[in-house]
Amino acid sequence: MSAFVDVAVHLALLLAMPPLLLGVIGRVKARFAGRDGPPLFQLYFDLAKLWRKATVQSVTTTTLFRVGPVLGLVTVVLAALVVPFGHHPAPVAFTGDVVLFAYLLALGRFFTIAAALDTGSAFEGMGASREATFSCLAEPALLLGVMVLSKLSGGSVSLTALLDGAAAGWARAAGPMALVLAAWAIVMLVENSRIPFDDPNTHLELTMVHEVMVLDHSGPALGLILYGSALKLFVLGALVEALVVPVGSGSAAGDWVVFVAGMFALALAIGVVESTMTRLRLLRVPQLLVGASLLSAFGVLMSGR
Amino acid sequence: MLRGELFRGGPRLTTHLIPETLVLVATLAWGASGVPGLFLPVRPDGRDPAHALSTALGLVGSALAVAAAVLSLSGVVAGALELRWPVPFGVPVLSVDALSAVFVLPVAVVSAAGAVYGRSYWPSSVHPRSGPWLRFWYGLLTAAMLVVMTARHGLFFLFAWEIMAVAAFFLVSTEHEKQDVRRAGWIYLVSAHVGALFLFAMVALLALRSGSYDWAARPTSTSTTLDTAIFACGLVGFALKAGVTPFHFWLPGAHANSPSHVSAMLSGVMLKTGVYGVLRLTSLVPTGTGAATVVLVAGAFSAVYGIAMALGQADYKRTLAYSSIEHIGIIFLAIGLALLGRATGEAPLVVLGLTAALLHTWNHALFKSLLFLGAGAVLHATGTRAMDRLGGLWPKMPRAAAAVLVGVVSAAGLPPLNGFASEWLLYLGLFAALGSGHGAFAGTLGVPVLALVGGLALATFAKLFGTVFLGAPRTEVAARAHAPSPGMTGTLAVLAGGCVAASVASPLLVRTLAGVVGTWAPGVHADALALAPLGWISLSAVAVALAGAALFAVLSRRIAHQGVTRQVTWDCGFAAPTSRMQYTGRSFSAWLAGRLQPQWTRVQLDEERAQGLFPRSARFDSRAEDPFKQRWYRLALETFAGGSFWLRRFQAGVMNLYLLYLLVTLLAMFAWSFVRPWVLP
Numbered sequence: 001m002s003a004f005v006d007v008a009v010h011l012a013l014l015l016a017m018p019p020l021l022l023g024v025i026g027r028v029k030a031r032f033a034g035r036d037g038p039p040l041f042q043l044y045f046d047l048a049k050l051w052r053k054a055t056v057q058s059v060t061t062t063t064l065f066r067v068g069p070v071l072g073l074v075t076v077v078l079a080a081l082v083v084p085f086g087h088h089p090a091p092v093a094f095t096g097d098v099v100l101f102a103y104l105l106a107l108g109r110f111f112t113i114a115a116a117l118d119t120g121s122a123f124e125g126m127g128a129s130r131e132a133t134f135s136c137l138a139e140p141a142l143l144l145g146v147m148v149l150s151k152l153s154g155g156s157v158s159l160t161a162l163l164d165g166a167a168a169g170w171a172r173a174a175g176p177m178a179l180v181l182a183a184w185a186i187v188m189l190v191e192n193s194r195i196p197f198d199d200p201n202t203h204l205e206l207t208m209v210h211e212v213m214v215l216d217h218s219g220p221a222l223g224l225i226l227y228g229s230a231l232k233l234f235v236l237g238a239l240v241e242a243l244v245v246p247v248g249s250g251s252a253a254g255d256w257v258v259f260v261a262g263m264f265a266l267a268l269a270i271g272v273v274e275s276t277m278t279r280l281r282l283l284r285v286p287q288l289l290v291g292a293s294l295l296s297a298f299g300v301l302m303s304g305r
Numbered sequence: 306m307l308r309g310e311l312f313r314g315g316p317r318l319t320t321h322l323i324p325e326t327l328v329l330v331a332t333l334a335w336g337a338s339g340v341p342g343l344f345l346p347v348r349p350d351g352r353d354p355a356h357a358l359s360t361a362l363g364l365v366g367s368a369l370a371v372a373a374a375v376l377s378l379s380g381v382v383a384g385a386l387e388l389r390w391p392v393p394f395g396v397p398v399l400s401v402d403a404l405s406a407v408f409v410l411p412v413a414v415v416s417a418a419g420a421v422y423g424r425s426y427w428p429s430s431v432h433p434r435s436g437p438w439l440r441f442w443y444g445l446l447t448a449a450m451l452v453v454m455t456a457r458h459g460l461f462f463l464f465a466w467e468i469m470a471v472a473a474f475f476l477v478s479t480e481h482e483k484q485d486v487r488r489a490g491w492i493y494l495v496s497a498h499v500g501a502l503f504l505f506a507m508v509a510l511l512a513l514r515s516g517s518y519d520w521a522a523r524p525t526s527t528s529t530t531l532d533t534a535i536f537a538c539g540l541v542g543f544a545l546k547a548g549v550t551p552f553h554f555w556l557p558g559a560h561a562n563s564p565s566h567v568s569a570m571l572s573g574v575m576l577k578t579g580v581y582g583v584l585r586l587t588s589l590v591p592t593g594t595g596a597a598t599v600v601l602v603a604g605a606f607s608a609v610y611g612i613a614m615a616l617g618q619a620d621y622k623r624t625l626a627y628s629s630i631e632h633i634g635i636i637f638l639a640i641g642l643a644l645l646g647r648a649t650g651e652a653p654l655v656v657l658g659l660t661a662a663l664l665h666t667w668n669h670a671l672f673k674s675l676l677f678l679g680a681g682a683v684l685h686a687t688g689t690r691a692m693d694r695l696g697g698l699w700p701k702m703p704r705a706a707a708a709v710l711v712g713v714v715s716a717a718g719l720p721p722l723n724g725f726a727s728e729w730l731l732y733l734g735l736f737a738a739l740g741s742g743h744g745a746f747a748g749t750l751g752v753p754v755l756a757l758v759g760g761l762a763l764a765t766f767a768k769l770f771g772t773v774f775l776g777a778p779r780t781e782v783a784a785r786a787h788a789p790s791p792g793m794t795g796t797l798a799v800l801a802g803g804c805v806a807a808s809v810a811s812p813l814l815v816r817t818l819a820g821v822v823g824t825w826a827p828g829v830h831a832d833a834l835a836l837a838p839l840g841w842i843s844l845s846a847v848a849v850a851l852a853g854a855a856l857f858a859v860l861s862r863r864i865a866h867q868g869v870t871r872q873v874t875w876d877c878g879f880a881a882p883t884s885r886m887q888y889t890g891r892s893f894s895a896w897l898a899g900r901l902q903p904q905w906t907r908v909q910l911d912e913e914r915a916q917g918l919f920p921r922s923a924r925f926d927s928r929a930e931d932p933f934k935q936r937w938y939r940l941a942l943e944t945f946a947g948g949s950f951w952l953r954r955f956q957a958g959v960m961n962l963y964l965l966y967l968l969v970t971l972l973a974m975f976a977w978s979f980v981r982p983w984v985l986p
Contacts, residue, residue: 051863052867053867054867054868054869054870055864055867055868055869055870056869056870056871056872056875057869057870057871057872058871058872058873058874058875059871059872059873059874060697060776060777060873060874061874062699062700062703062775063703064699064710064775066857066860066861066864067853067857069860070853070856070857070860071849071853073856074849074852074853074856075849077852078845078848078849078852092841094838094841095733095836095837095838096729096732096733096736096837096838096841096842097841099729099732099733100720100729100841100842100845102756103718103719103720103725103729103759104720104845104849106719106759106760106763107714107719107720107721107849109763110714110717110719110763110766110767113767113771114767114770114771114775117767117771117772117775117776117888117893118771118775118776119776119874120696120697120775120776120777120874120882120884120887121874121875121876121882121886121887122876122882122886122887122888123876123877124888125771125776125887125888125892125893126888128767128771128888128893129888129892129893129894129895129896130896132763132764132767132768132893132897133764133896133897133901135760135763136757136760136761136763136764136897137760137901138760139756139757139759139760140753140756140757140760142756143752143753143755143756144752144753144756146752147736147739147748147749147752147753150736150739150740151739151740154740155736155737155739155740157732157733157736215875215877216874216875219864219867219869220860220863220864220867221860221864224856224860286896286901293753297753300749
């Protein structure tokens, strides 16, 4: 029974909460800029509006153009099914689900890139090229972090078990855990195209990565894309949150409350980072990504035996 | 093992020799498939009955070989079919055990697909001269490969190996009027024969070890030096055939310059004879952790190097060839993991490593042949191998493009397709190694390498598919491309269906492969599916497909309901985009293939930028040269040639000097025959 409740709450949080997080980030950034900012629930209104709109589609595009937003959302939802939220076991957990997680996100990325190249536009090609470059360099950082956690939790390869062992990991080897946290925070920022890798607000093509890939989408498809990227931020944020808050509160309901509070705190932190840092020069981004991989690699070496 | 007889007193076949007999008949069918074409002429109206006959014989041969493999994998005990021909050095023996059956299956499937494809791709009406010869060598290649996979006698194996190498040379040189093709053919021939030399050494040392050329004989001397020498020779020889870095230099040229269905055979199947050779060798000869480390590191390096070079290519067939190097590297990484597990006694590493290697062999054969046949369709339609001249081919050939998309997603190792299933198994094996004591370095090296390779593969295949099929046509040839014939599209669809089926049925395939683990590493009892729940992966594949289809239907209905208008690409409001404004393949990969790579693998740029206020001209060219071939091998060979130049003074061209050499040699031999009893006891 409680497993069923866990799954239901997991799905409800996954499907309903992410746009609120983006609203929090927007509010924080606005406050830093001395403005009031948009309402917290603005993205929900935007999604409803987009769902009602007509579509303008390029004549150069093929069926693949609509597959991009669809798979971008489907892969994130399926990937989220293996991520444990707030010390509750994930709805699906099996040996090796962490690799499936990483590669489902890669599948979504592949089809987003393909949809961008489908338009035959120079801007989308540029965004696709940058996205491919950045994600290629960020992948090893994610999996090296998984290696550290696997070593510290006795060789398991399932996200639920890995993140459950985070508390013991912090107690035994805080150094490697801190490195993994730093690396995963960087991966979360780059995968979701936040500052300092990409600016979700500029809409200036020469400075964007993710925003420029979706320039030609409109109407319901654009709504799916915005919703999918909110979910992706939520899922990767949940990974970081599980590292930062390794201990449970003891009761099931308390864990959920702590998780929700943790996600709001994470959104606050992202908002602060976005307001206080500028976007890096593009040529510096690969260096930072390789640095994240090196941090994880040091963590692997430090967590030796 | 049972011993059967053939050709003496009539065949006496027991049920236990059926797989071997089927393979023998399949070999004869394929070998004979091309022979009628050499004698029957092509009719004036272009019809060629010999072509139909060769395709039919080939399909029969492949069906028999598939039946043999299925019988063997489902538990029929391997027999030993002796072919009592009056040849020296013993009796050739054929045997189909589980390991052979695993490799016979891709040979049969890909050769049949290529034969059917070749009917539309290389018809006799268009190629009346080269067609019959191509089919002859193709049949001979398939027959030779079937024997290579099933031979159990050293010299018989070498005989088939040589025929395979020579047949492949003639196939690569089909269009020998082009200089690039001739060059690629020569480089392939040289490398194949250098590899064969090492294999000659390996077979001779094996015979020394066990007293006869029969590989089933028990070893009489067990010296680790001998074992190491055998393994070293065999590894170099098989690595040259499989295309493991640094022995890969022949591969891109040969695969890119041959007709596409031949490329599919070479890349999908012939490389696997090298993999089979390493597995057969390591089942005969025990190896230690040193050998495992060498194979592991070679595989890891090969994987990263292959995909890094693939990213920088401008020719789509060369991209696919370098991607084959990457996948063979992954297979060798898995084999190295299995060898490590066998040497340190850790069963999970053996089971997961070997199963991942074999499953990836099957998967690679399927999707790489699909990709090369798709490349053939594009080449047939446009006549150019340059990616940056193409674009927008999807509307012209939607079904072929969808099949190629399946191949591309598989080759990039993405769920829900079969490339991901075998890489996932390898990941689990590497994570298991991480937790074990002795194998930790394998996991520490392997996991980041696989992650990096996965990212690069995604970029490479997104570039390949996007530049060729998506966007707007960049030149006239792309705009005028025609759809491929139904025969070609049908073959592509069948192979794409095979990829999907292999993904969904991967737990079943792994269960079938369990028998091979028992043959290769007796005493290892571990269940791959217990260690690696592949059922979840196939479930996820089905989930992605169903959820994606459902959401796609919902989205399409909503879009249709709310209304859709078609306009030019927004292009930030430019409103007059041309196809030249699109990103080319080279620009897509410019960053990853250029600045972010070490100097020696980087794409070389050759540009003359526009200068000043009224620039006259500007020029841009990029070359992706293989540093092994262009720099290191060339440097080594030139040094060797230069260093041996002083020997030429002995070749003065004067007959008297040569007679003097003969006299001196004779005198020296006389002297030696007198001095020898005192020198040697």
